[in-house]
Amino acid sequence: NSDYCSFEKLRSQVISDDGRTISAHQDIRYNERVRAIQSVETGIHNWDVIIESPSTSDWVGVCGEGDVINFSCGDYNSKVWILGSTGHVSNNAHQRPYGTPQFGRNTKVTVHLNMYDRTLAFSVNDVRYPPVLEWKNLPSKVYPLVSMRHNGRFRISRHN
Template sequence: MVAIIPLNTIEFGRLSITGLKYLLSYTYENEVTFATPEYEVFRCSVILAAKQVSNYAYNIFTERLPPLKQIRNSVQVKNEFIINKQIAKKLKPLIKFIDFRRINAQIISDIIEPLNIIPIEIIQSAYRNIAISSDSNLSNTRGKSINESDYVWDMSACGSNLVIKDDGKIVLAGKRHYRHKHKHRSVRGKMLLENKGIFEWDVIIEENCDSAWVGVCSSENFNYDRSAGKQSTGWVLSSDGHCRNYRVLIKNYCTNFGDGTIVTVHLDMNRRTCAFTVNGKRYRKVLEWNNLPSKLYPVVSIRHPGRCRIQPHLSTNDAF
């Protein structure tokens, strides 16, 4: 989902005002994961509006609105009334979905107000809310920020002979019980995926084994000393290209993959569907999985010498 992709990493040619309006309206007051600070939301909105006016306006406002990390290097450029008026008109559909309370007052004063493209009553309201707000800890990012500490394997939900390393980001199959080296073991992620929302994460196959499995599982009736695909509460994609949920086997879902492969899991809890991207190529939704429950976790199943890493999915491959 684009909400978990920082807006400043997406090319402006791939954005539309309609698409951005939908995203901002959906995330304005909803507790969904969001990766972009509110100033960057404002910056993206203005530059996108300027792009609709002219390349000249785009260049001017790109210079006047530096990225948040470069805010000290901002450049003041002479206002041009006609261009400002045109941009203000293009920006109007987006303004009500920008939360100026989350933008630093100094930035509003030094950067935003001098642009003369935001109605004065909105600027004054922002100052007033910042001044009287009892919530001094209001985040500069709407919704739930992406917390990389959520993207780790859970030691309390881990099969025997699996070793978790690198602060929980890596799981590997050990050699301690050599006679069991040919048996798959499973581990789930700590992040609970429930209710509504779209969730995406990457699993990197740092070292493949004979069929590494990647997907989701339920915590109910799940045995971590077995492969997830052989259980009724596991829904996974195998490195041999097959999808499996207990007795439901979908062959040739994708091509085989091995060491270094990045598998992205796309879980839509609104529609209870799941799909996968393998090395940048997105495959269809697995519609045969029509029994996904309301609470799920990331899961992998490996055996020696398998090794997998979990991380947030921040790719910009998915456009509006």
């Protein structure tokens, strides 16, 4: 019963049996990225990422097809649309402040994905921020994505 809120192990993460809680090992040096098993191609979708234990670099958002797991992958930055723990959004190596507070323990980040308009917006602790207007390049198929460093622990669920 996989859906876009279930994640699969791709490298050295610890993922719960239901695929909805993700932890990073203590010994990793760089961000670990995990994408959902199921892609999203149509419709309006919202999901929550609870930062149960923040790391020094947490990111939440979506990615396109291709290799987004390999840290040194040259096209990684062009295939992710993400909000970081510092309150910046990033795509294609362009980062800018988004206006959200920094992530802390038990921060709830809600991802608002509209595949009809190909827009992406975020809420942090139930305060909704506008879509990232310069992101005109969302592909027709995306996957929910999270990224964290050591000691990070996230829980993912559908937004109610």
